Amino acid sequence: MSTAAANQAQSATQLDELNALDDEAFRQQVRAFLRTHYPEELRFPVKRLHWAQIKPWYLTLSRHGWVAPGWAREYGGMGLSAAKQIIYMEEFESYGVARAPDMGIVMLGPLLIRYGSEAQKQFFLPRILSGEHIWCQGYSEPNSGSDLASLRTEAVQEGDHWVVNGQKTWTTLATDANWIFVLVRTDRGAKKQEGISFLLVPMDSPGVTVRPLLNLDLHDEFCEVFFDAVKVPCDNLVGQVNHGWSMAKALLGFERIFIGSPKQSAYALKRLLALVEHLGIAAEPLCVERVARFRMELEDHTLLYETFAERLKRGESLGPDVSLLKINQCELYQRITEYMLEIAGEHAGLLEPIDGIRDLNAAGLFLQSRVTTIYGGSSEIQRNILAKHVLDLPG
Amino acid sequence: MSLGEERLESIRMIRDSAAALAPRKDLKRVRALRFSEPGFDRGLWRQMCAMGWVGLRVPELEGGSGLGMAELCALAEELGAALVPEPLVAGVVAAHLLNGTDLADHIAGRRLFIPAWQEWAGSLEFDGGEMRLRDGRLSGRKLFVPMAAGADAYVLSVPHGVAIVPAATEGMSRDLEQAQDGGHYATLTLAGVPVQPIAMERRRIADALDEAALATAAYLLGVAEQAFALTLEYLCTRKQFGQPIGSFQALQHRAVDLRLQLALSRASIGGAAAVLDGEAAPAARQAAVSRAKARAADAALLVTRQAVQLHGAIGYTDEFDIGLFLRKAMTLANLYGSAAQHRARYARLTPSTAEATA
Numbered sequence: 001m002s003t004a005a006a007n008q009a010q011s012a013t014q015l016d017e018l019n020a021l022d023d024e025a026f027r028q029q030v031r032a033f034l035r036t037h038y039p040e041e042l043r044f045p046v047k048r049l050h051w052a053q054i055k056p057w058y059l060t061l062s063r064h065g066w067v068a069p070g071w072a073r074e075y076g077g078m079g080l081s082a083a084k085q086i087i088y089m090e091e092f093e094s095y096g097v098a099r100a101p102d103m104g105i106v107m108l109g110p111l112l113i114r115y116g117s118e119a120q121k122q123f124f125l126p127r128i129l130s131g132e133h134i135w136c137q138g139y140s141e142p143n144s145g146s147d148l149a150s151l152r153t154e155a156v157q158e159g160d161h162w163v164v165n166g167q168k169t170w171t172t173l174a175t176d177a178n179w180i181f182v183l184v185r186t187d188r189g190a191k192k193q194e195g196i197s198f199l200l201v202p203m204d205s206p207g208v209t210v211r212p213l214l215n216l217d218l219h220d221e222f223c224e225v226f227f228d229a230v231k232v233p234c235d236n237l238v239g240q241v242n243h244g245w246s247m248a249k250a251l252l253g254f255e256r257i258f259i260g261s262p263k264q265s266a267y268a269l270k271r272l273l274a275l276v277e278h279l280g281i282a283a284e285p286l287c288v289e290r291v292a293r294f295r296m297e298l299e300d301h302t303l304l305y306e307t308f309a310e311r312l313k314r315g316e317s318l319g320p321d322v323s324l325l326k327i328n329q330c331e332l333y334q335r336i337t338e339y340m341l342e343i344a345g346e347h348a349g350l351l352e353p354i355d356g357i358r359d360l361n362a363a364g365l366f367l368q369s370r371v372t373t374i375y376g377g378s379s380e381i382q383r384n385i386l387a388k389h390v391l392d393l394p395g
Numbered sequence: 396m397s398l399g400e401e402r403l404e405s406i407r408m409i410r411d412s413a414a415a416l417a418p419r420k421d422l423k424r425v426r427a428l429r430f431s432e433p434g435f436d437r438g439l440w441r442q443m444c445a446m447g448w449v450g451l452r453v454p455e456l457e458g459g460s461g462l463g464m465a466e467l468c469a470l471a472e473e474l475g476a477a478l479v480p481e482p483l484v485a486g487v488v489a490a491h492l493l494n495g496t497d498l499a500d501h502i503a504g505r506r507l508f509i510p511a512w513q514e515w516a517g518s519l520e521f522d523g524g525e526m527r528l529r530d531g532r533l534s535g536r537k538l539f540v541p542m543a544a545g546a547d548a549y550v551l552s553v554p555h556g557v558a559i560v561p562a563a564t565e566g567m568s569r570d571l572e573q574a575q576d577g578g579h580y581a582t583l584t585l586a587g588v589p590v591q592p593i594a595m596e597r598r599r600i601a602d603a604l605d606e607a608a609l610a611t612a613a614y615l616l617g618v619a620e621q622a623f624a625l626t627l628e629y630l631c632t633r634k635q636f637g638q639p640i641g642s643f644q645a646l647q648h649r650a651v652d653l654r655l656q657l658a659l660s661r662a663s664i665g666g667a668a669a670v671l672d673g674e675a676a677p678a679a680r681q682a683a684v685s686r687a688k689a690r691a692a693d694a695a696l697l698v699t700r701q702a703v704q705l706h707g708a709i710g711y712t713d714e715f716d717i718g719l720f721l722r723k724a725m726t727l728a729n730l731y732g733s734a735a736q737h738r739a740r741y742a743r744l745t746p747s748t749a750e751a752t753a
Contacts, residue, residue: 292742296686304662324655380648387647391654394631395642 011065015078026084030091033066044096044359047219051101051134051176058100058131067129068105070312075113075121076129082309086262086302093267096359101173104128104135106258108181111198111251115239124200138168138182138201138225139248146381148183149192149245153227155184155199162186162199162237164207164230170375174210174223178203182227187242198244200236207231217367218351253318255376257309260325262302264372268336268365269298275340275360290339297332304328320389323382330372330379337366398465398669405462406469412446413473419621422716425478429577433545435481437507440545444504449486452606458499459490464606464668468613475617478723480578482542484610484731485509491603492550492557492595508559509546511537511583512604519732519740521552521600528553532587533560541730543581544571551583551590552600558590576719576726598677605684608731609667612684612691615727616660619691619698622720623653626702633707646705653701656694663687682744685737692728692737699724 018029037060042049061067069088071077080088109128112121127133144151153166164184174180180201187195201208207230212220239247276282276291308325312318344362347354354360373379387393398406416439428434443449451467453459467487474483486501489508493501500506514525516538526535537551548561560567566588571579630641630650640646667687670680699721703710710717728734 288742289738292738295745296689296738296741299666299686300659300663300690303666304659307662307665321658324651324658327651328655328659383648383651384644386651386654387644391627391647391650392631393627393641393647393650394639 011063012073015065015073019079019081019084023083023087027087027091030088031095033064034091034095034097037064038095038097042098045098046353046358046361046364047217048173048221049098049100050173054098054100055131057098061100062129062131067131068109071105071109071113075109075125082306082312085309086306089261089263090266093263094270101134101136101176103137103172103177103181104133104179107137107251107254108135110254111181111247112238114250115247117238119235120200120238133179134173134177136171136174136177136180136203136223136225138171138180140170141167142169146378148248149196151183151185151196153182153184154188155186155197155232157186157234158231160234161231162234164199164201164227164232166227168225168227169213169222171210171223171225172221174203174225175212175220180208180225181238183244183248186244190242193245195242196244196248197241198238198247199232200238201227201230201232205230205232216370217364250317252377253322256322256326256382257305257312257318259372259376260308260322260329261305262298262329264333264369265298265301265329265336268333268340268369269294271359271361271365272336272340275343275354275362278354278357278360279343279345281343287343294332294336294339297335301325301328301332320385323377323385323390326376327373327379327382327386330369333372334369337362337369341366402463402465406466409462409466409470410473413470413477416442416446417474417477417479419477422478422719425480425577425719428480430573431577432571432579434542434578435545437545440481440486440507441504443481443483444502447502448483449504450490450502452487453490453498453502459502463672464609465665465672467606467610468664468668471610471613472617472620475614475723476621478576478618478621478719480542480576482509482545484607484614485541487610488512488603488607489550491606492600493559494593497548497559506547507545508548508550509540509543510552510603511540511543511549511581512552512600513538513540517729517733517736519604519736521604522554522597526551526553526585528558528590528592531589531591533558533585533590533592534587535585537583537585538580539730540581540583542578543569543583544579549583551585553590553592556593556595557600558592560585560588560590564588574726575722577722578726601681604731605681606671608688608737609664609671609684611727611731612660612667612688613664615691615695615724616657616664618720618723618727619660619695620657622699622702622717622724623650623657625717625720626650626653626705629706649701649705653698656697660687660691660694663690678744682741685732685741685744688732689734689737689741692734695724696728 018026066078068077069080069085073079105128109125112124139148141151141153153168155162155164168182180203182199182201183196184199185195186197207228209226211224213222213224215221276287281287305325308322340362341348344354348363350363354362447460448470450459451462455461488510490498490502492510493508501508512521514523526533533553546562548559551558551560566586568584570582573579630646631639633640664687667683670683702717703721706717709715
């Protein structure tokens with residue numbers, strides 16, 4: 001047996017054992033795993049890390065089969081129950097584990113598992129897990145934000161290739177990615193939703209240019225990506241030509257349940273608790289009341305999240321009501337960071353974290369939380385979707 | 396966390412039979428009973444007993460249905476949606492505190508026992524020192540005894556246990572106050588009433604009141620869900636400026652925010668029911684109840700207030716039904732502990748330090 005195969009067999013047994021544990025024992029295992037393997041100097045990063053910094057950790061997760069908690073075991077995931085996925089996430093948050101590039105894990109992987117060809121699954125899924133392929137998402141365009149279906153980046157078929165021209169924007173960590181999944185217009189004559197296809201493009205293709213943009217937190221997290229006569233093999237199209245929109249929407253469903261997970265709010269709440277202790281106000285009645293409210297809100301949100309995660313796990317598709325999760329999580333996250341800013345005193349206006357302590361980054365967290373009600377479909381768009389498709393309101 | 400198929404089926408059956416016994420759309424009966432005495436229908440109460448609802452939490456060996464909190468919450472929600480005035484939650488509390496023949500009579504509907512535990516307004520304390528027991532004679536005051544005019548007997552919390560006092564007992568006076576939902580509360584004043592106290596652990600009474608708080612949360616969820624459903628119908632049919640008012644984005648977004656609060660309340664109540672049906676420690680059980688009751692009380696008041704607002708002037712009339720839901724929410728929101736009390740209790744019961752939650 002080769003070393004790689006032996007490793008694989010070993011991690012398969014370990015994953016069986018992990019799945020069989022009760023929730024509390026599982027939590028202890030995750031905690032122990034992080035203490036053993038996660039680099040101390042990367043805990044509670046102030047800004048999102050780039051691939052070069054986070055790569056060793058990603059490879060560690062990969063070696064142990066811990067990269068994809070939600071994927072089924074047959075595709076190399078951990079196959080965890082919804083409850084265990086939440087515990088996994090909670091422990092990562094409370095240990096201050098940095099977010100790795102996860103577009104492949106959270107977005108593309110589940111999409112390929114559902115819509116990809118056998119060849120696409122076999123080629124791409126293992127490469128996501130191994131860290132060989134780092135994905136970014138090419139959805140928004142300068143004039144197609146909330147009205148995403150109006151996108152104009154175009155692909156024209158020439159022989160066994162598509163030729164892509166156009167521009168994507170708000171592409172998170174495109175500088176770190178070596179692949180991008182893009183929505184392209186493949187039929188200009190059709191109704192706007194019916195002429196869109198889903199294409200997988202290597203970032204090193206001739207004609208692809210990336211320009212980073214500084215965000216409000218002064219981080220070069222997102223980018224513009226330009227396509228100038230980029231040739232893409234026809235095999236790289238997922239699903240059928242002109243049927244990309246329904247897949248894209250399914251992907252937005254995955255994104256909404258991901259953003260709607262308690263992760264960010266749980267992280268912010270931990271930081272808030274540390275902050276009130278640092279400031280010495282933890283026992284003040286007004287503070288006790290606010291903190292208790294946030295903790296209750298987070299518990300309720302987590303329970304709501306579990307009902308959606310269970311649906312997903314039973315193999316049901318997510319309905320449009322997943323937008324409720326996205327709205328609530330992002331707005332809760334913001335309420336927590338707004339309170340942090342309120343109690344931070346003059347530190348609210350400083351660039352550096354409070355007293356130089358990395359996890360007391362009230363101003364930074366406040367700024368970072370601003371984007372969450374804008375990306376992945378703004379809160380206003382989510383409310384439009386819910387009104388129309390869940391409440392069946394007219395017009 | 397998720398319930399098994401067998402329990403889901405029993406919950407479906409409970410919901411169906413509740414909907415059959417107390418149809419949501421028939422509020423004529425509810426209106427006719429408002430501000431009357433005893434304010435509910437003893438015949439329907441007996442049917443509810445026959446369905447096994449009053450003994451729902453009583454173990455099968457003691458003649459009850461032996462079902463869990465998830466089942467009780469589903470039932471309470473259905474009754475809430477129909478604004479049922481029959482005192483199910485009080486009846487379930489009493490069943491927890493009774494034994495032997497009293498229990499058998501109570502859950503069969505032969506005699507109705509109503510719990511009288513409260514000694515201070517806005518308090519969850521059931522043994523606050525107001526009741527004095529001397530030489531077998533009980534003196535003191537119990538407040539906010541719900542639907543007391545229909546009771547055959549009261550179960551009073553007393554030092555170290557409970558005491559049962561029949562409704563017409565010399566030395567006990569009963570003063571009724573009307574409630575906003577058309578029901579009433581009694582103040583019971585006892586002056587040296589001879590009783591035979593029954594020793595009972597504090598835990599048993601506290602647990603009964605926690606279950607009542609959670610069942611009330613579920614009842615409030617039913618009230619709010621039905622008020623919201625009626626409001627959505629109205630948004631789709633009421634026309635102004637030549638179009639249904641539900642086509643206006645401002646109103647659509649508000650409706651979505653109400654839906655979100657309902658979804659959170661449902662998740663919170665379901666989670667708390669699972670905790671009570673499980674093996675958690677007392678503090679964790681109480682914290683879960685507090686979280687759910689606070690959420691449901693706030694959500695029910697928000698949704699029913701907005702339901703009136705979204706109906707416009709017709710919503711401000713007594714003859715239009717939507718106001719009944721607001722008045723029910725006003726009455727129940729603070730019963731078995733207000734949102735503020737439950738938030739305070741939650742904060743007391745659960746650690747809030749960075750280390751404790753790390």
